[in-house]
Amino acid sequence: MPRLLAIEWDLREARIAVANTRGKDVVVEHAFVIDLGPRDPGQTFADVNVGEKVAAALAARNVGRAETLVAVGRASIELRQLTLPTCPLEELPDMVRFQAMREFTTLGEDWPLDFVHLGASEDDGFNVLAAAISPTMVGQIRETCQSAELSPSRLILRPLAAASLLRRRDGHLASDCRLMVDLLSDEADLTILVDEHVALMRTVRLASAVDPAAQSRALLGEIRRTIASAQNQLGGRRVEKVVLCGGGSEQAALKSTIDTELSLPVELFDPFSEQHVDASALATRPEHAGRFAPLLGLLVDEAAESPHAIDFLHPHKKPEPPNNARRNLLVVGTAVAAGLAIVAGVLINLWNLDKELAVQRDYTADLKKDIVAAETSQRHQGVIQEFLDNDITWLDELSDLSERLPPPEEVIVTHLNFATRIPKGAQIVVDGLAKDSEQVTDVRNSLRANGRRLLSTGEQDAPRGDEYHWQFKETVLIEPGENRRKEPAALQDTAPQETAPQDTAQTASADSTNEPESQTR
Incomplete structure (x- = not known):
């Protein structure tokens, strides 16, 4: 199963979620926080210390190779809502960049720029939410990931990933105007969702107060300003509900403050409640679960193969011109x-x-075919004759051994190995036992019959309890053309003899335990 890894970091901590995919679903294996300690606010995203700490944390959890998804906050980009005239959809990416070059303050030609379509404007044009990030910031993120031995494949706007997770939970039932609040370590994302679309995003710094109630009071003013800005931008439409990511003490204090001061219904959204979480990850569930809403949204969208709203590594582009090669080829x-x-x-x-x-x-070609067929027949006849000359009939060899070897009262054959040799010829390896060395000599003489070569490994006194205590091993080399193929008359002459079948039976009986090791053709 492909493994996905979602990561984001700020000045205080890095948050990582790791999941395996099952079809288009995810199973969360790890969700943890890495404390980055006190850091200089002037440090960049390419701080090597961050990459080293991330690499150590992943190695401690045995997290290997994974497709890496990076979330980046609203404070690291430039974001504007643009209104464009009516144009074909394929020309929209060029129109967005052209308009952004006029309205953005620091946008350069080489800046990655992506956008999400918000719908039609009042004059039947297009409303889009465009976001741009500097190439320097992208390079710093890549350097940090590289020092952590990661290679980012997505660079997603964090509030949009959290909003996507909330939309998946509600399905198509949510059609109201909501404010989503995601409390992070040192900042908060305030996102306005209207009819399942993100209409406004703000990221504010959080006060360093220890008391959650004091922090909630400080954040309340930012929530009021966000609601007022959304009402002005949406033509008087009011925020109807507030959704808080998480369910800790910070969210509880903020919920109480909003209930009292704004008189708006407040809902607590646990990002882990709708996900399949591994038992080990469930046991080590992070304390501030709401901070993982963007990461879980990234994982779920990637596993479901849903297009991310804004991806700075894969921004919307004008479609490639149609390929006319086929038409030209037809012409x-x-x-x-x-x-x-x-x-x-x-x-x-x-x-x-x-x-x-x-x-x-x-006619000439037909004659040549007849000549080739005749030559081919002659070659085949030669091959067949060569095969017959070199073929070994192992039953004849076994019969010959039975006739020539001493009687079983003197010699017992324990193992026979028949094998062919490359490129030609064959060999027979005879293992046996004899009563004394004279019978071993008789065995060798009988195996040398007809001038065959014999390779002897000697004999030795075998420690046995019976009278066969001389062990021998002999190898008979059969050269090509020495086939002992018998004529039918010869077979009839030897048929009445009883000793040869008895010897053969003795040999087969002695070799029965080793039959799988014998090789015959």
């Missing part, structure tokens, strides 16, 4: 076919003149 092919037809008409006359010559050539 060229038609022209070529017409030319070939003309040439064919000219060649018909020449073909008629060559017809008689072709008949004679066919």
Whole structure:
């Protein structure tokens, strides 16, 4: 299963969520926070110390290779809502960049810029939410990931990822105007959602107060300003509900303050409640679960193969022009076919003149085929004859051994190995036991019959409890053409003899335990 890793970091901490995919669902394996300690506010995203701490934390949890998704906050980008005239959708990316170059303050030609379509404007144009990030910031993020041995494949705007997770929970039932508040370590994301679309995003710094109630009072003013800005931008439409990510003491204090001061319904949204969480991850659930809403939104969207609203590594682009190669190929092919037809008409006359010559050539070709077939038959006959000359009939060899070896009262064959040799010939390896060394000599003499070569490994006194206490091993080399193929008359002459079958039975019985090791053809 592909593994996904979502990560974001700020001045105080880094947050990481790791999940495995099951089809289009995710199973969260790890969700943890890395304390980055006190850091200089002037430090950049490319602080090597962050990458080293992330790498150490991943190694401690045995998190290997994974597709990396990075979330970036609203404070790190430039964001504007743009109104564009009516134009074909394929030209919208160029129109957005052209308008952004006029309205953004620091946008350069090489800045990654992406946008999300908000719908039609009052004059039937387009309203889009455009976001741009500096190449320097992208480079710093890549350097930090590289020092952590990660390679980012997505760079997503954090509030949009959290809003996507909330929309998935509500499905298509949510059609009201909501304010989503995500409390992070040193800042808070305030996101306005209207009819499942993000209409406004703000990120504010949090006061460093220890008391959650004091922090809630300080944040209340920012919430009021966000609600007023949204009402002005949405033509008087009011925020109807506030959604707080998480369910800790900070969210509880803020919920109480909003209930009292703003008289708006407040809902607590636990991002882990709708996800499949591994048992080990559930046991180590982070204290501030609401801070992981953007990361879980990233994981769920990526697993479901849903397009991310804004991805700075894969921004919306104008579609490539249609490929006319096929049309051009058809035109060229038609022209070529017409030319070939003309040439064919000219060649018909020449073909008629060559017809008689072709008949004679066919007759010659038939004669050549007959010659080739005769030569092929002769070669096959030679191959077959060579095979018959070199073929070994192992039953004949076994019968010959039974006739030539000393009787079983003197010698017992314990193992026979019949094998062919490369490139030609064969060999028989005979293992056995004899009563004394004289019988071993008789065995060797009988195996050397007809001038066959013999490779002997000697004999030795075998520690056995019976009278067969001389052990021997002999190898008989059979050269090509020494086949002992018997004629039917010879087989009839030897049929009445009883000793040979008894010897053969003795040999087969002694070798029965080793039958899988024998090789026959």
